[in-house]
Amino acid sequence: MRRRHVGMCAAALAGAVIAGTAAAGGAQAAAGAVTYGRSERLARGVDYREFTADSANGVVHGHVITIDLRDPRVRVDLLTPGTVAARAPVSQLADTRRATAAVNGDFFDIEESQHPGVTPTGSSVGPEIGSGRPLKAAVPTAQRFGPGLPAGETTRDVLGVGTDRRARLDTLTLHGRVRTAAGSYPLGGFNQYALPVGGTGAYTADWGAAPRGRAVCGSDTSRAAGCSTDTYEVAVRAGRVVSVAEAPGAGAVPRGTTVLLGRDAGADTLRTLRPGDRVRVDEHLAPSAAHVPYAFAVGGFPVLRAGAPLAGLDDRTAATRTAAGFGDHGRTLRLLALDGSAEANAGLTVAELAGVMQELGCDNAVNLDGGGSSTLVARDPGAGAVTVRNHPAGGVERPVANGIGVFAAG
The missing domain is CATH 2.60.120 (Jelly Rolls)
Structure with a gap:
């Protein structure tokens, strides 16, 4: 597996405070600080940055790609292995399409221990739209694979970018x-x-x-x-x-x-x-919300909407996370992945993840598949292949159902 992990700058920028989020049981999510490290311009309109964040369980290390959707030379699209019911590592998905950067996407059907003799399909839970074309719909909410959803959310939830180049949260x-x-x-x-x-x-x-x-x-x-x-x-x-x-x-x-x-x-x-x-x-x-067609959409459950974390987010279970969110009225998209070492050490709860995305400048965000799936890759200018920038759990990439790819002309 190709990997390049950039060291943190000795002089970090001032941190911002993660707002605590109350859970149903009344426990308060621990407050902490986001501290930025080295940044790198991957292409015009696409930037990569490292960060650390304090959590209730310790310090976590993360990576974020920031995409300026105002730039006409930059776009995002769904990455797939070529079919819905298949899996491939994020680096392979990105290199096949010559993407500048990418993260893993939706939760997917990875195991079928409850149904002996049935083979897992590898298919994602939620809807998929790639290059403006619908590829699949959502499974019934009770049939999803992954952690519990916030109250009122369903498998039909997506983060997408319309043909007007604005990111949105929606249901399909x-x-x-x-x-x-x-x-x-x-x-x-x-x-x-x-x-x-x-x-x-x-x-x-x-x-x-x-x-x-x-x-x-x-x-x-x-x-x-x-x-x-x-x-x-x-x-x-x-x-x-x-x-x-x-x-x-x-x-x-x-x-x-x-x-x-x-x-x-x-x-x-x-x-x-x-x-x-x-x-x-x-x-x-x-x-349910957009009045323009989607160029791209991927399933994920919302953790941040209209500038506020959703009520009742889990503030107890810490894990490696991947997320996508946006600010500036849908004009700035951010893709985040934590280091897999956080799985054994710190990690973020879903409530803490919402706070981190908020501090990174997002008004709306979704939680994507995490744990061993969390992967963020990026391509240095002129490089023939992407490199894995985070540290996936176990030291190897897990094949996934889909991803979010970033494309920058030139």
């Missing part, structure tokens, strides 16, 4: 229909590793080759619930059914084909279709 909800000669039915999933009970999901070439059997496991209230045996699949190409099957399939979906997978009541609906029947499948990720 799947709006889709399966239209047949017999009627029109709601689409319950789009390239996602878990379907709602009674739902029908659509899988395209963007899904990849992972088995689709995981999609019928769990329920709307429990990730650990068993797998449905009442299933049915229909493959649609050029607007007509070309094949049917009783069980979820595996293998890559051919480009131009859509596989519909139903469980329970959704399976009953699909059983009415026969080869040759006409079928139209529509899917759309509808934002």
